[in-house]
Every structure is written in C-alpha cells, then in structure tokens.
Amino acid sequence: MLDDRKLAVLRAIVEDYVSTNEPVGSKALVDRHNLGVSPATIRNDMAALEEQGYITQPHTSAGRVPTDKGYRLFVDRLSQIKPLSGAERRAIETFLAGAVDLDEIVMRTVRLLAQLTRQVAVVQYPSLTRSSVRHVEIVPLAERRVMLVLITNTGRVEQRVVDLPEDIADDRVANLRAVLNACLDGCGLSRVPETVADVPERLPPEDRPVAVTILSVLLETLVERHEEKIAFGGTANLAAADFSIGLRDVLEALEEQVVLIRLLGETGGLSGLTVRIGSENPYSGLRGTSIVAAGYGAGDRELARLGVLGPTRMDYPVTMGAVRAVARYVGQILAGS
Amino acid sequence: MLDDRKLAVLRAIVEDYVSTNEPVGSKALVDRHNLGVSPATIRNDMAALEEQGYITQPHTSAGRVPTDKGYRLFVDRLSQIKPLSGAERRAIETFLAGAVDLDEIVMRTVRLLAQLTRQVAVVQYPSLTRSSVRHVEIVPLAERRVMLVLITNTGRVEQRVVDLPEDIADDRVANLRAVLNACLDGCGLSRVPETVADVPERLPPEDRPVAVTILSVLLETLVERHEEKIAFGGTANLAAADFSIGLRDVLEALEEQVVLIRLLGETGGLSGLTVRIGSENPYSGLRGTSIVAAGYGAGDRELARLGVLGPTRMDYPVTMGAVRAVARYVGQILAGS
DNA sequence: ACTTGGCACTCGGGAACACAGAGTGCCAGA
DNA sequence: TCTGGCACTCTGTGTTCCCGAGTGCCAAGT
Numbered sequence A, B: 001m002l003d004d005r006k007l008a009v010l011r012a013i014v015e016d017y018v019s020t021n022e023p024v025g026s027k028a029l030v031d032r033h034n035l036g037v038s039p040a041t042i043r044n045d046m047a048a049l050e051e052q053g054y055i056t057q058p059h060t061s062a063g064r065v066p067t068d069k070g071y072r073l074f075v076d077r078l079s080q081i082k083p084l085s086g087a088e089r090r091a092i093e094t095f096l097a098g099a100v101d102l103d104e105i106v107m108r109t110v111r112l113l114a115q116l117t118r119q120v121a122v123v124q125y126p127s128l129t130r131s132s133v134r135h136v137e138i139v140p141l142a143e144r145r146v147m148l149v150l151i152t153n154t155g156r157v158e159q160r161v162v163d164l165p166e167d168i169a170d171d172r173v174a175n176l177r178a179v180l181n182a183c184l185d186g187c188g189l190s191r192v193p194e195t196v197a198d199v200p201e202r203l204p205p206e207d208r209p210v211a212v213t214i215l216s217v218l219l220e221t222l223v224e225r226h227e228e229k230i231a232f233g234g235t236a237n238l239a240a241a242d243f244s245i246g247l248r249d250v251l252e253a254l255e256e257q258v259v260l261i262r263l264l265g266e267t268g269g270l271s272g273l274t275v276r277i278g279s280e281n282p283y284s285g286l287r288g289t290s291i292v293a294a295g296y297g298a299g300d301r302e303l304a305r306l307g308v309l310g311p312t313r314m315d316y317p318v319t320m321g322a323v324r325a326v327a328r329y330v331g332q333i334l335a336g337s
Numbered sequence C: 001a002c003t004t005g006g007c008a009c010t011c012g013g014g015a016a017c018a019c020a021g022a023g024t025g026c027c028a029g030a
Numbered sequence D: 001t002c003t004g005g006c007a008c009t010c011t012g013t014g015t016t017c018c019c020g021a022g023t024g025c026c027a028a029g030t
Helices: A004-020 A026-032 A039-051 A068-078 A086-097 A102-117 A170-184 A189-196 A205-224 A236-240 A247-255 A257-264 A316-336 B004-020 B026-032 B039-051 B068-078 B086-097 B102-117 B170-184 B189-196 B205-224 B236-240 B247-255 B257-264 B316-336
Strands: A120-124 A133-142 A145-152 A157-163 A230-233 A273-276 A289-296 A304-311 B120-124 B133-142 B145-152 B157-163 B230-233 B273-276 B289-296 B304-311
Touching: A004 A026, A004 A039, A004 A068, A026 A039, A068 A316, A086 A102, A086 A316, A102 A120, A102 A230, A102 A304, A102 A316, A120 A247, A120 A257, A133 A170, A133 B133, A133 B145, A145 A205, A145 B133, A145 B145, A157 A205, A157 B157, A170 A189, A170 A205, A189 A205, A230 A257, A236 A247, A236 B247, A247 A257, A247 B236, A257 A289, A257 A304, A273 A316, A289 A316, A304 A316, B004 B026, B004 B039, B004 B068, B026 B039, B068 B316, B086 B102, B086 B316, B102 B120, B102 B230, B102 B304, B102 B316, B120 B247, B120 B257, B133 B170, B145 B205, B157 B205, B170 B189, B170 B205, B189 B205, B230 B257, B236 B247, B247 B257, B257 B289, B257 B304, B273 B316, B289 B316, B304 B316
Parallel strands: none
Antiparallel strands: A120 A230, A120 A304, A133 A145, A145 A157, A273 A289, A289 A304, B120 B230, B120 B304, B133 B145, B145 B157, B273 B289, B289 B304
C-alpha cells in the first residue's frame, strides 16, 4: 500500500517543506533528491499519498504540504533523532554548569532550549510531590509570626509566612523544628501527611496549638503547589517563524499555566520523548503547533518535563535531539547538586 | 505660539487616534468634538502643530498622527490620570490579597496589570540591595556541604549550596548561625559586607576556614543578585494590538532582562510615574512602544518598579491610572506581610 | 487679525484585469 | 510499471484606473 518509494517521497516532501516553507511540487522533488524516477511517477505517488491523507494541496495546482498525519508518519518511521554536535554538547554543559540555584537552572535551561531549537521553550519546575524533604526550617519573624521554609532534595525552596495563635518562645520553636526534621528528613513529600500526623502528640501540650497551625500550613503548601510551576521563553522565535495564524492564540496558551502543563504532560514512548503534532494536541488554539517534550529527573524517576513548542512545520529530528539532550543534562545537573 | 485651541486640537487628535487607530482629518475632528469652528480653521491649526513637530502625516493627503513629541505634550499638559473605578479597585485588592508568597505576589501583579491595561506588564522583584536581613539560615545537607538561606524583610528568599573545605559538626554550625544572625538581624543589605567583616575573628580559630567560605558565598549572593529579577506577562496583548512593526523586537527586548531593567529604571516626576514614549526610550528595537512605569515599595522607600509596555498609541490616562493604583496596592501588600 | 467657504491638487488603496509560471491529472506508448 | 506529453487550473503579481479623503492656499467675510 505504501511501498518504499512512496515513503521516500513523503520523507522528501516533509524535509523540503520544512526547509523552504513552500508547497513542494513533483519537479522540485526529483531535482533536489535524486530519486531515480521522473516527475510523472512522483505525481502518481503523490496522488496515492494524498488519497490516504498524508499530504494535501493548499489549492489545486499548488505543490503538496504534509498533513498532521504525514508528519506523524515521518516522525514515527521515516526519521531518526539527530544527535547534537560536540560543540553543542559542550555549550550545554558549560552553560548549565554555571547555574547556582534551582531558579537559575530552570531559567538557563529555557534559554538553552530556545536558542538550540529556535522555538519556544517550556520547562516545568521539578515536581514537589515526587521529591523528598531535605530540611524544614522555622524562622521567628515577630511575635506570633514565623516563616516556614521547606527545602527539597531537588533544591526547590518553598516559604510561607505563618501567623500563630499565641506567642511562643524561641527555644520551643527550636524544639519543634528538631522534632519535625527528625521525622521528616528524607521523607517523600507524598508521605508527609501521614508522617506528621502524630507530631502534635509527641510535643508538650502547651505547644500543640502552635504546632497544629504550622503543620496545617505545611500541608497546605504541599497541596497548593501541586499545581506546578512553569517557565517559558524564546517567544521571539514565534514572531520569526511567520506563524500562519494564531500567534495570539499561542501566546495566550503559553500564559495559561494549566494548559501548558497539560501539553507537556503524559509521558510517552520511545526514549522518553513525546511528540504531539498539530491537531493531536488537546487545545484548539494550538492547531498548527507541535510540541516536543521529554521528562527529566535526577536519577531514575521523572521529576518534571520540558520541551519546545513550534509550528508543525518544524525540523523534528533536530528538535527532538536537542530536547532529549537538554533533558539529560538537566537531569545530571540536578542529580549532582 | 500654541494657543488654547491648538492644544485642544492636539488633545482631540491624540484621543481620536488612540481610539480609532486611523489618521484623523480636520473634518472628522470637528464632527466628533464640538470645537466651535470650521474644518478650515482646524486645518490651519494642524499646519501649525505639524510645523512644530507635534503631529505628522503618514503621507500627503492623509489625516494627522501624533508624533512622540505630541504624545509627550499630551501626557504632560493635556491629560489627567484617570482613576480606576471602584469595582476595579476592589478587584485588585481581592486578587492581590490571595497571594501567599513573594513569587505569587509578583505573578499576580503581572496578571493584574496585563489584564487591567491590556498591554504587556513588567514587574521587578523587590530589590535585594535596598532591603534588609530578616534571617540567615545555615542548613547542613551532607558532610562538607550546607545550604545557605537568606531571608529579607521583603519576603525574598535567596539560597545557595556551599561546599565546605572541611567537615564541621552541627553544633558549630549552630554557633555560626547564631553569631551571624546576632550581627545581621535587621541589617541593610548594602551594609552587610562591613558588618560581617569581623565575624571570623569572633569565632574559635578552628571554625574560621568554614566561616570564611560561607561568608564569601553570602557576599557573592548579594552582589550577583544585584542584577535584579524580572517577571512579565500579557504578551498575548501584543498580538492583539496589531503592532505595525517589530513585534519580534519587542519580544526580544522582553526576554533581555538587562534591557527591561533599564527601561523600568530611573524614577521619574510627578506622582512617581515615569512615562517613556517611543524614541525617548534607549533601545532601538522599541521605537513605537511606550513604557509607563512606577516605583513601589513597602512604606517610604522605593523597593522596585513595575509598569506596562505598549504601542505609543495607547490610552495614557487609563494606563497611568492603572499602573499607579497597582503600584500602591502592591506596596501595601508588601508592607503588610 | 482670525475665520470661513471654495477649489484645485495629491496620493493611497481597492477593484478589475491580464498574464506568466508552477503544478496537476490523465492518457497513450514504451 | 514508468514516462513524456498535453491540456487545464489555479495563485500571485503587476498594471491600470478611479474614487475619495484630506490637504494647502486664496480670497472674501466678520
């Protein structure tokens, strides 16, 4: 049904269209790629490909353009992820190595991805829920007011100001801190609620109201921040790629954290890369845009995801290579720090 | 030289052009605003205004359009800042009040400004250098590795992982922490370097190498973060305002932190509002865009700045009102938390 | 000294039109 | 099954033309 040559033709069409941004015709095809046949033959193949929905023509008597289905086939079976050049790898390493805290790691990753792929980069902060407690700190700020600081093993720091129901002496705060750290150290965040359940009972009765208040804020922090944080950048690249339509929609989607998270979401197939092409993605404003995403994490578990977003007409092999490489390096950095 | 009627004409031109986005001619002017004179008279006035560079015509036989100089005059002398409606004020208050930490305050402020003005909003994080130390925390992470956490009175939290030259027992860390907090509590960040200079001497000799390492990282933190942090949003509004040219440039400028800071920078005249119109601003890519900015702070001192960025063709009175109001409310929130 | 109506002039933008060029589908022959 | 040829169909571009909004200027009016 789709013999080898037809597949080759499809591949050629995708490659040409991606690089020229113009519908590609039969003649141009045989000129550029040396398929050993004549334009007429190609036309027949094209007719077949169109029949089956892999390509389409914007109007009669124009060249062909890949459909989403065509890109899908290309990505799945006709292309290979293109590894980065040595220079690029080194650039990534040195650029990321300079980061000094989590915020900066994320920011730099965004820039890196945007620059490497010339698209919009999106990076999710390492998930709170899957990481574990490294330290809890309680800092007295004023009477009846403390700041609660939670440090995770991924370097993420959460802070909350807590208003207390009553005064509490500094040494009692210290005690509470010690108890908390003793039972929470290394504890997976998802297991924190059970773990702290009996903490009040282990304290002198007069400390319990304060402890309960602080604990409730702590739990709140975990729940609230379940909605993850996201950073993005490289929007200038959107303007460059003369986005046929909906630049507005894309920008809107980018500012809608919830949408973004869903787009990155759902881990996918081979080598951890997810590619969602045009109408495959669940947000109507993003018809015409594809997302290439990958999970990253320190060690074995996936902590969060990152990826890029660009026109369906993008260079998938290169983009996928860049995303995969960056995801790996970020994972290493996180594991090392 | 510029009698009252000419000024009225200029005002009318600005207002009409802002609302219609089309060059405004003499006839349209007399129709809409009831100046009590004929089109011919207006034409003479317009000629005078053009002569002096306040307006210009895109081409012969088109209406007039304000120049940057014209907008400047309009902002300085022909318009009044338009206060927000009661509903808007309440919306601001409730929206900002829900914020739970500094990050969220900033994020919400960005959204608020963007929504209120329908432009791109830019918010600078409260400056580190002008705030003061509320607490320093040293958290042991592993042997020879601690995390240094600095909490400022504006709620900003800075963290750094520090690799130590040698092992150090927890109680000695606690001692160092106590000493640091004792001398730094409430200390303005700019005075930290002098203040900590003699700390090593006050410690037992065996702790000094560690203390020196930690202090150097602390000082580094202060210096590095002198480059301030910035958040922005509402870029979708850019696409809506059919930006004549340079949407790309604008997006690039937005991602260039340094440029952004310079744009917000320099506090200005009346009521703390700075308006920079088109070519007045120091970045060539932003010809065609204006910036309305204001300082905000808890109490008397200006901690940082916020503002919006949009086409020179913007509704200045409304925008200025919104920026001023948001700046005030954010100040209140910061002071209160 | 301003203001006004009249008038000739200018120029951009849209509509109508023609045309070249790229591309297609199909068919008959190798 | 491939190929060359041929007729056909579009889009995009350039040309021309014309309308209308808007101007500048002048002479007359208040």
